[in-house]
Amino acid sequence: MVYKWCVVPKCTNTCINSPQTLFVSVPTDCKRRKKWLLLARRDPKGISSTSNVFMCEDHFDIVIVMLNCRWKKTPLTTCSTKWVSARRY
Numbered sequence: 001m002v003y004k005w006c007v008v009p010k011c012t013n014t015c016i017n018s019p020q021t022l023f024v025s026v027p028t029d030c031k032r033r034k035k036w037l038l039l040a041r042r043d044p045k046g047i048s049s050t051s052n053v054f055m056c057e058d059h060f061d062i063v064i065v066m067l068n069c070r071w072k073k074t075p076l077t078t079c080s081t082k083w084v085s086a087r088r089y
């Protein structure tokens with residue numbers, strides 16, 4: 001299993017200490033990735049553009065969309081893309 005931890009500063013959620021938490025992969029697409037990281041108040045330059053980073057569900061206000069996807073067993077990547085386009089990121 002991939003070790004997932006939340007990239008947001010001061011958030012201590014990881015897949016180990018919070019296995020019920022949903023982690024959303026930050027897009028690898030350059031522009032969207034930068035936006036997500038800025039929203040998370042992280043310096044995009046401080047994080048490798050190829051590394052797989054995550055944000056936990058605590059920082060999303062449309063969690064219901066993702067919960068819906070999880071319920072339908074839709075792959076999260078598809079889910080987060082939908083969420084991103086819904087938010088026009």
Ligand SMILES: [Zn+2]
Nearest residue numbers: 006008011056
């Ligand atoms: Zn978090």
